[in-house]
Structure formats: structure tokens, C-alpha cells
Amino acid sequence: SQTIHQWPATLVQPVGSPLSLECTVEGTSNPNLYWYRQAAGRGLQLLFYSVGIGQISSEVPQNLSASRPQDRQFILSSKKLLLSDSGFYLCAWSPSYNSPLHFGNGTRLTVT
Amino acid sequence: ILNVEQSPQSLHVQEGDSTNFTCSFPSSNFYALHWYRWETAKSPEALFVMTLNGDEKKKGRISATLNTKEGYSYLYIKGSQPEDSATYLCAFPSISNFGNEKLTFGTGTRLTIIP
Numbered sequence: 001s002q003t004i005h006q007w008p009a010t011l012v013q014p015v016g017s018p019l020s021l022e023c024t025v026e027g028t029s030n031p032n033l034y035w036y037r038q039a040a041g042r043g044l045q046l047l048f049y050s051v052g053i054g055q056i057s058s059e060v061p062q063n064l065s066a067s068r069p070q071d072r073q074f075i076l077s078s079k080k081l082l083l084s085d086s087g088f089y090l091c092a093w094s095p096s097y098n099s100p101l102h103f104g105n106g107t108r109l110t111v112t
Numbered sequence: 113i114l115n116v117e118q119s120p121q122s123l124h125v126q127e128g129d130s131t132n133f134t135c136s137f138p139s140s141n142f143y144a145l146h147w148y149r150w151e152t153a154k155s156p157e158a159l160f161v162m163t164l165n166g167d168e169k170k171k172g173r174i175s176a177t178l179n180t181k182e183g184y185s186y187l188y189i190k191g192s193q194p195e196d197s198a199t200y201l202c203a204f205p206s207i208s209n210f211g212n213e214k215l216t217f218g219t220g221t222r223l224t225i226i227p
Contacts, residue, residue: 032213043219044156044201049212057212090155097205097213098144100158 002027006091006104014112019064019078021107023091026072031093033074034101035066039087047089050074086111114138116204118218125192126226132188133221135202139183146203146215147176147187156201159187192225199223 006023013019025031035047037060046059048066056066063082067075074091091104117136125131137145144163148156160169165180173190189196199220207213 034215036217044217046214046216049214051212055212057208057214059214094215097207097215098161098163100146100161101148101156101203101215102158103155106155 002093002102004091004093004102004104006107008107009105010108010110012110012112013081015083016080019076019081019085019109021076021089021091021109023074023076023104024072025093028072028093028095030071031095032097033068034092034094035074035076036090036092037087038090039084044090048074048076081111083111085109114204114206114216116202116216116218118200118202118221120221121219122222122224124224124226125189127192127194129192130188130190131192131223132186133200133223135185135187135218137183137185137202137204137218139181141206142180142183143205143207145178145180145185146205147185148201148203148217150199150201150220152198159200187221189223192223194225194227197223197225 003026033050036044050056050068065077089107092101094101146161147159150156160176162178167178169176175188178185199222201220203215203217205215
């Protein structure tokens, strides 16, 4: 069966520090991978999505970036965090658009 | 920018009552419509993926209908229970010219069941 792992679960980082959130999927190959963020009081915002290794599409240009170095690994990064980067980050995968998304447990990021 | 809208934003329902809420999406370039249930402190969980106009899906007391021509879907909950309290999200997939698939979520309907 397929599983998705996302870490860390919680993170407190000062403004200006770097960020790296990691997500891996097991039990499937060539998944569509997604990073979403929920800021306080808001819905799920799509940040990045990827259909294959090295193929990243960005919805939010700002100071975040994503990489997919391996088929089942998706990394969200920032060189310098802003206060507005605080939120709940969710990684998700699906085999295709007409299959449901499977979410990781999320990372609660607080930028201080 | 895709417009996926949900209404109402929040809803308080007495235990035992039935309720429904709406998701509106673009009626052109339709591929599928997803519904998710998101409980506090957990990750969203898929309820339904609907692909055909007129589709009706059911899972226990929860059901959903789909109208792709007019661009809306309804989610119904029959005989609400306290465990139904959650945020209900719909999501609309789109495919770019490069074949990239993305899923855009609505802002959700926050449902609170009053015991």
C-alpha cells in the first residue's frame, strides 16, 4: 500500500532563516506531488506541483521554492523566511487528476 | 486564476438535522470534482471524486451530486452527528498546456454540529 511521510511535524524558525520541508511517498511510482499551505484563517493554497523528476510548476512565486530530486521525494525550501510564511504546510500525492489526493500529516511552521 | 467557490463559509446545524452546501467551479474544461473532509488537527481526507455530469455518490450519511453544465456540486449530510463537524472542501483539477495537473481548492465550508 502507498504511504506518504512528511517531516518535521512542527517547526519554529526565526525570520531570515532557511527552510527545508521534506515529503516522501512509498508504494507507488511517478506520482503527482503537491505542496499546499493553509495560512491562519484561510483555505488551502496551492504552492507547487510536480508531475515528474525535475518538473516543478509554481503557483506562488514569492520566496519559496520546491525541488523533486527523486521520483517520490518532494522538498519545499526557502533561503530566508518571512513572518508571512507561517502556516500549516501539507504535502500530497495522487496518481492522476481523477484520483483523490492523499495528504501527509502536515508541518506547522511558525516564523518568529 | 481558477475560481472555485464554496458557500456558505460556515454553518451551524443542530444534531439530527440534515444540511447541504455548495461548490461552484468553471463549467468549461471539466475533468473532475473532488470533495474532502478536513477535521481540526488532521489532514484532509477524500470523500468523493466525481467525473460525470449527473453523477451522484454516497458514503454513509454523506452524498454528493454534480452538474458540470452549470458548474456546481452539492454535498448533503443526512441526520448530522457531532463527528460530522469539520471543514468540507471541494477541489477542481485543471491541466496546463504542458500536461501538468493541478488541483485548486475552494475556501471550504466549516460545519459545526450543535449537540
